[in-house]
Amino acid sequence: MQHIYLDHNASTPIDPAVAAAMIPFLADGFGNPSSGHWAAAPAKAALEKTRGQIAALLGCAMDEVVFTSGGSEANNLALKGVYFARRDVGDHIITTRVEHPAITAPCQFLERLGARITYLPVDGFGRIDPDDLIQAITPRTVLVSIMHANNEVGTIQPIEEWARIAREHGILFHSNAAQSVGKIARDVNGLGVDLLSIAGHKLYAPKGVGVLFVRRGVRLEPLLHGAGHESGRRAGTESALLAAGLGKACELAHDLSSMDRVRALRDYLWHELQERFGNRIALNGHPGHRLPNTLNVSFIGRVGAEILERLDGVAASTGSACHSGRVELSLVLEAMGVAPEVGMGAIRFSLGRGTTREEIASVGERLSAIL
Template structure:
């Protein structure tokens, strides 16, 4: 079998258009965007252009976009920045049990500093109940952070409903949209969020760049202190090179029409697996409210990692990339109540812009051969 990449939720290749947008900043536009002279002008212009492209994708204003080193830093800025903000209303945070470690780890860190965190449960399809959010709110609640779409099973949360609850109580609301940007609509006013995280390498942009949307009037304490870069919210000389890549990727992602082809391929894979394995394969996550590119399935009474080790030319995942290599029950599937004999056989296939029909068919054939042994 040829090498086949079905791990787009872990990382995407850099789109050629994105690479071309970055080239001037490798070749000649090397100046510091903040220097204010002729050498800085091209870098400053590129940075401004990229900020506008990211803002346009989200339906935001350019000055609401803070460039970061990636999704993890953006999440840390949202959570820690809110916790340490001078005007915070308390030390209580509401999140879910199936968040990415870039949310859960900062929350646990803040618990060591005296904060309190409510980790909301999810149902069997990975959905948070908005009423659970409402019931968890206290006078001390400073932040609600619920991911837009889960990185492992692809379940899309009812963010707009949760956002309405947050607004009713005057509580800042953050969503980690690293997996959803470019796959489904992420207009910040429609979602009702005050903060939203983007990660470049999930979006056909380079690794090492991301952004946090920060609604005007939402105060956060910087996590990185220094000079007044990024409107005083994130110190450090900006990389016009990386920002240009993220901006170009966001401009491409504004057109969601190509995603329908990816969803068709995902559904083709799921149908073929059902035809081949019958009751021996189970879907993890919500059947309809999930990302169009993500298929998390369990091969019952098998070990997902063992299957992938034998399907060595197929790049897929037994969980999020942050957990790869560990043969243990996925915390996300455990939170969903998936039985161990089912959860241990889980594999996440995540498709992308360059996935083909032939690749899908080859993977199904390979899986069927392994199961027959």
């Protein structure tokens, strides 16, 4: 049975060029980059090279790049870092009901410490209403955090508009861009964000490394306190090995031409499913404003998890979970108002650079065989 990987929104394989960039640091460059001797020089040079590669991708300055252990830490640093640094200004954070748990869980933690969190509703496509954002702002609001693109349905938020609203009210704006970097344009100045999170393993880099863009002048209380690495914003000795991989991945991400091919394959898959199943399937998410690699569809009246169990050799994700014979919708689909009989059949197919037309055709045939 041929294995077909269509779960790139969960994690991507390490690109061969990324692996090649990391190999030298398995045997050398082991010194602590903060030390001042010869053994530290290669590691420090690798970190600064990577900082430059990331800054070039995001359109920011090198000193605005903060290394983290991944997207989750970057999100936690943004939310908690702003909250604790601006307690004298306010205690209110605005986010949405369709955020990744790496946003909602820190927000729930901060609520236990006295923070007030507003979770904005979304429409049937997964987008917020600008009026809801404006009405939610109070004199105590210190941060707005809205994801750039949704990990489940792929819907892209018009971050530029939401960031502009926050800026007009003197409020910092953060965006979780783990899913969008490497797939769509991501210039931080064009987006107007003050903070932006990246996860290496969503970008054909290794797991265990990420970045938080922090605009100059933005104060953060560190999550990790120690020897004052990353200009005092994140303690912990940086890994030249992981940084070298992330830097190469960011260099490769400049070229978005591969996404045109991926988008064509995604649309081919959607066409195949429509041809085979007609009105027995439904599209989840925005039909136009969504990631070029993401197709979230519901097989109406079916259970997505059960379909995936029978879809031998195909790696994908479902938007529903089975617990003791009961099917629960994901919080994203629930927030979008997707009906239970539709949402319980949701499956997310997320394509990647290596996906082929033959693989897409095979998935269509396998689905027809089991349904």
